[in-house]
Amino acid sequence: MAVDILLGLQWGDEGKGKIVDVLTRQYDIIARFQGGPNAGHTLEFDGIKHVLHTIPSGIFHDEALNIVGNGVVIDPVIFKREMDELKKFEGNFTEKLMLSRKAHLILPSHRMLDAASEAAKGNKKIGSTLKGIGPTYMDKTGRNGLRIGDIELPDFKERYNNLVAKHKELIALYDYECDLDSMEKEWFEAIDFLKTLTLVDSEPYVHNALRQNKKILAEGAQGTLLDIDFGTYPFVTSSNTTAAGACTGLGVAPNQIGEVFGIFKAYCTRVGSGPFPTELNDKTGEDLRAAGHEFGATTGRPRRCGWLDLPALKYAIDINGVTQLFMMKADVLSGFDTIKVCTKYKYRGEEVDHLPYKIEDHLVEPIYEELPGWSEDITKVKSVDEMPASLRSYIEYIEKHTGVPVKVVSVGPDRTQTIHR
Ligand code: IMP
Numbered sequence: 001m002a003v004d005i006l007l008g009l010q011w012g013d014e015g016k017g018k019i020v021d022v023l024t025r026q027y028d029i030i031a032r033f034q035g036g037p038n039a040g041h042t043l044e045f046d047g048i049k050h051v052l053h054t055i056p057s058g059i060f061h062d063e064a065l066n067i068v069g070n071g072v073v074i075d076p077v078i079f080k081r082e083m084d085e086l087k088k089f090e091g092n093f094t095e096k097l098m099l100s101r102k103a104h105l106i107l108p109s110h111r112m113l114d115a116a117s118e119a120a121k122g123n124k125k126i127g128s129t130l131k132g133i134g135p136t137y138m139d140k141t142g143r144n145g146l147r148i149g150d151i152e153l154p155d156f157k158e159r160y161n162n163l164v165a166k167h168k169e170l171i172a173l174y175d176y177e178c179d180l181d182s183m184e185k186e187w188f189e190a191i192d193f194l195k196t197l198t199l200v201d202s203e204p205y206v207h208n209a210l211r212q213n214k215k216i217l218a219e220g221a222q223g224t225l226l227d228i229d230f231g232t233y234p235f236v237t238s239s240n241t242t243a244a245g246a247c248t249g250l251g252v253a254p255n256q257i258g259e260v261f262g263i264f265k266a267y268c269t270r271v272g273s274g275p276f277p278t279e280l281n282d283k284t285g286e287d288l289r290a291a292g293h294e295f296g297a298t299t300g301r302p303r304r305c306g307w308l309d310l311p312a313l314k315y316a317i318d319i320n321g322v323t324q325l326f327m328m329k330a331d332v333l334s335g336f337d338t339i340k341v342c343t344k345y346k347y348r349g350e351e352v353d354h355l356p357y358k359i360e361d362h363l364v365e366p367i368y369e370e371l372p373g374w375s376e377d378i379t380k381v382k383s384v385d386e387m388p389a390s391l392r393s394y395i396e397y398i399e400k401h402t403g404v405p406v407k408v409v410s411v412g413p414d415r416t417q418t419i420h421r
Contacts (some may be wrong), residue, residue, distance in 0.1 A: 001213045002258025003031075003206075005246045007220030009316035012241075013296070013303065015328035015410060017041025020057035020219050022408075023261075028214040029065045030058030033205065033223030033249030034105060034239040036073035036136070038129040040297025044413040049090075050233040051297045055082050056219050058092055067202055069218075070102035071239065071249020074148065075111075076190035083193070099194070101149030107160070108183035109167035110135040116176035126235055129298055133270070137228075137238035139163070148199055151191050157316035203251030210256060218246040224316035225270075232359060235274025243292040243320040251326040262322035264313060266330045266394070268272050269303040275359045277366045278306035278342045292332040307340040307368065310401050315355040317402055325417070326408040330391060331417075336373040339394060342366035343401070366377025371397060376420050379412040384421055395421075 006023070008014040021043045025031060037053040043060065044050070052059065054074055054099055056066040061204055080116045086093045095158065110132030117134065118125045128134060139145040146163060150156050164180070170176060193234065209216060220241055227241045239245060240260050246252065270276045279285065285305045295304035316322070333339055344353045346365040356364065374388035381387055387409075409419045 004259040006261040008223030012223040024058040027217040030056040031067040034071040037078040039221035069250040070100040075106035079209040080253040106132040116174035154294040324407040340368040
């Protein structure tokens with residue numbers, strides 16, 4: 001049995017959490033493969049809204065097992081808080097959860113380094129979520145990091161102290177004031193909590209599950225345009241958010257990958273800094289933000305909004321080998337007389353239909369096609385037949401340009417507001 005991958009095709013916040021939750025009943029295992037508490041996956045069902053940061057989005061289903069893979073970075077304090085939040089709901093969540101021993105730990109000093117680095121960048125800051133993601137992945141590739149498996153070792157505290165000593169030297173270079181000691185008590189309490197969870201050698205676990213014909217869904221975080229290699233560098237996150245990241249973040253071989261579900265919004269959003277060619281700094285952008293409640297699930301920051309960008313979407317489809325598209329938040333476009341779609345860019349005086357190396361505002365000008373909008377509220381639409389004709393045309397237009405079928409259209413945040421095509 002293959003591993004299917006679900007990931008974002010834009011700058012994150014596409015609605016992956018909702019779709020994992022919708023798809024979970026078809027899978028035995030849901031596995032997060034990268035990122036960490038910078039993510040905020042929102043799930044809504046039975047009138048309840050819930051935001052998950054590190055825990056896979058299959059946690060609310062009775063049957064599925066949830067694995068936090070080796071490619072993920074875990075902040076024990078945030079993880080414990082997330083688990084505490086789950087106590088409000090019925091179910092034994094710890095029984096359905098496993099953490100890879102090879103996942104890396106976010107230390108309080110990583111968070112401090114993230115803040116110090118951002119402060120030093122001034123107006124060139126990345127707009128990081130300040131969760132310590134970048135410094136933790138730097139320690140991973142620098143071969144200094146601490147991993148979940150290390151918490152079982154007798155000299156864990158010593159390893160921690162050695163790494164923190166290095167961090168303190170770095171923080172001093174930034175001339176950044178912080179009080180690390182006060183954060184350590186809570187962090188070590190959370191480490192004790194992690195020890196009570198199921199820690200696994202997740203790669204052999206996944207391999208055995210595949211041999212037993214178990215169905216696995218790899219859940220991505222952030223989006224393709226935030227990928228460390230293929231995103232709008234340096235305004236990106238620090239992990240591979242793309243399909244290849246599912247292979248390295250779970251220890252799954254490329255020939256084990258089945259379907260790749262690409263999630264995108266019917267328009268575009270971005271939080272944090274960095275280029276965004278179709279951004280709307282006008283009333284239309286404000287209207288999209290208001291209608292789509294576009295405020296960060298992790299940081300609460302207002303999201304930047306703009307029209308759909310087809311060259312960027314096609315790039316993301318190619319990078320990931322997307323086999324099915326899932327279009328989210330179609331309901332937010334209700335009420336716009338005209339919907340614009342960027343089909344090409346004017347780049348250094350020429351028309352191009354691919355994503356150039358640099359897409360800063362002064363280099364790239366989007367070229368739009370206009371499509372008719374629809375005025376109907378579509379949040380209660382249950383089938384393709386009930387969709388307004390203009391919405392059907394919009395979807396077919398996207399399929400024609402990308403060559404990939406749009407299999408799911410989401411018309412609201414609830415599980416039930418999902419139309420399968
Ligand atoms: P970091 O991952 O916290 O280092 O942030 C790097 C960039 O990625 C910033 O622009 C963040 O706003 C963005 N980012 C990180 N995680 C998410 C996410 O889950 N959704 C959307 N943007 C994100």
